[in-house]
Amino acid sequence: MDVKKIKILVVDDFATMRKVIRNLLKQSGFENVAEAEDGAIALQTLKSSKVDFIISDWNMPNMTGIELLKAVRADNELGKLPFLMVTAESLKANVVEAVKAGVSDYIVKPFTHEVLGEKIDKIMQTIK
Amino acid sequence: MLKGRIMDVKFINPFLEGTIEVLKTMAFVDPRPGKPYLKKHNLAKGDVSGIIGITGTIKGSLALSFSAGSILKIVSNMLGEEMTSINGDIRDAVGELTNMVSGAARKKIEEMGFSLSASIPTVVSGKEHSIMHVLGGPSVVIPFETDGGPFVVDVCMGDPQ
Numbered sequence A: 001m002d003v004k005k006i007k008i009l010v011v012d013d014f015a016t017m018r019k020v021i022r023n024l025l026k027q028s029g030f031e032n033v034a035e036a037e038d039g040a041i042a043l044q045t046l047k048s049s050k051v052d053f054i055i056s057d058w059n060m061p062n063m064t065g066i067e068l069l070k071a072v073r074a075d076n077e078l079g080k081l082p083f084l085m086v087t088a089e090s091l092k093a094n095v096v097e098a099v100k101a102g103v104s105d106y107i108v109k110p111f112t113h114e115v116l117g118e119k120i121d122k123i124m125q126t127i128k
Numbered sequence B: 001m002l003k004g005r006i007m008d009v010k011f012i013n014p015f016l017e018g019t020i021e022v023l024k025t026m027a028f029v030d031p032r033p034g035k036p037y038l039k040k041h042n043l044a045k046g047d048v049s050g051i052i053g054i055t056g057t058i059k060g061s062l063a064l065s066f067s068a069g070s071i072l073k074i075v076s077n078m079l080g081e082e083m084t085s086i087n088g089d090i091r092d093a094v095g096e097l098t099n100m101v102s103g104a105a106r107k108k109i110e111e112m113g114f115s116l117s118a119s120i121p122t123v124v125s126g127k128e129h130s131i132m133h134v135l136g137g138p139s140v141v142i143p144f145e146t147d148g149g150p151f152v153v154d155v156c157m158g159d160p161q
Helices: A015-027 A039-048 A065-073 A092-100 A113-127 B009-027 B068-079 B088-110
Strands: A008-011 A033-036 A053-057 A083-087 A105-108 B037-039 B048-056 B059-066 B116-118 B122-125 B139-146 B149-158
Touching: A008 A015, A008 A039, A015 A033, A015 A113, A015 B068, A015 B088, A033 A039, A039 A053, A039 A065, A053 A065, A053 A113, A065 A083, A065 A092, A083 A113, A105 A113, B009 B068, B009 B088, B009 B139, B009 B149, B048 B088, B059 B068, B059 B088, B068 B088, B068 B139, B068 B149, B088 B116, B088 B122
Parallel strands: A008 A033, A008 A053, A053 A083, A083 A105
Antiparallel strands: B037 B139, B048 B059, B048 B116, B048 B122, B059 B149, B139 B149
16 A cells, blocks of 8 residues: 555644644645544544544544544554644653553654654554 | 733743744744843734743743734745735634744743643734733743744743742
8 A cells, every 4th residue: 555645634623733734744745634623523534434544633622632542542443543643742741641542653743744754654664 | 011020031042942943844934033122011013913821830921923924924834825814724823833832932941840831822813902911021022033024922931929
């Protein structure tokens, strides 16, 4: 499978940030992108369409990134989906909680398209 | 005129460096900092501002106040599409930039041994709007120039009391 063709779901409550991440993904060669504005909507999208990779913000209303991660990992069908968490800060407690919940990796804002692309490539290599 | 204690200068650099880091990374804009100065009133310098509260072993707030020219250029670069007016996308981006600058600056302040957390940013736009700092003021303003126009980082941090 061509890694650049994977379908990526970008989850963030800020529409602008979703656009920014979509733009960064495009610069890294990833054009198959879907969006969701919080964890609850993301979960619906994941259950109704095929997604290969999740990029989710941490702080969101309704269902946060960590709650979405736990819900995904607890689901029989979605459980092994690659999950990249986006945070505005590298708080140790948050990182530990995300790692315990089974996050594939995390990325601290601000980040370049090179760093984002490398993280995705690296995660995809581990699941091949 | 606002009364209050002037913030410790050691907190200025984290906000200055954090701002440059965020704008360089996310918007490919290289802002040029000017000389910081003390501000004793609530009026914002820019056309659109984001403000965020910070609490912990020190407390206060951070505001980013952009001229229309500077923020249109910054967000155009961030989104990869030409922005021509201050709309919802711009306000969203100002909130997100405020959040990111706060995160980058807090990381640097935490390296000095402080523990901090931040609130959710609020965004205000329009000519001559106000910036209400958590501690009241006075605040330290770091002016920046970009090719699109000026913006300022307006910060007021102190001991929690």
